[in-house]
Amino acid sequence: MSKYNLHYAGLKDGIHEFEYLLKQDFFDMFEHPLVQGANVLIHLTVTKSAVMVVLDIKVSGTVHVECHRCLEEFEMPLDMRKTIIVKTTGDDNEVDGDNIIRADNAHDIHLAQHLYDVVSLSIPLKVTHPDNASGGMGCNEETLRTIAKYMVKNEKQDDPRWDLLKKINNN
């Protein structure tokens, strides 16, 4: 994880740009890896001043996910941006642990968790294929039909069990 430590003490005041390419091995370091494959590009703009370091984290690239609707896997493009203010001096009154945080120590800001969190924000709880050009569901229609058939079949199969339960209850 030390690869993702920003050594801000060594930076001059002003703007600095960094890029990170996050592959699956990055996400596998966390308890919930989020994705089954990743090609995530982080563009980090660091603005350092005497009292704070501003992190502007821009997320692009793709993650490999499974569609909740048709269960097919696909590459979902990411587009997210978050600004975090890291206080390097002063008291903790303004620190909220989310958008305003305190530096991990006098030299470093540990970026890994923040990068993970921003990518996590850019992935909806229920991932689905994006709509197609004509505004309809972007899912594979054939797969959806197969799932619909399977669900109807399962409902029918449940009926005899209910009948059996009713019989037992009546006895």
Ligand SMILES: [Zn+2]
């Ligand atoms: Zn789908």
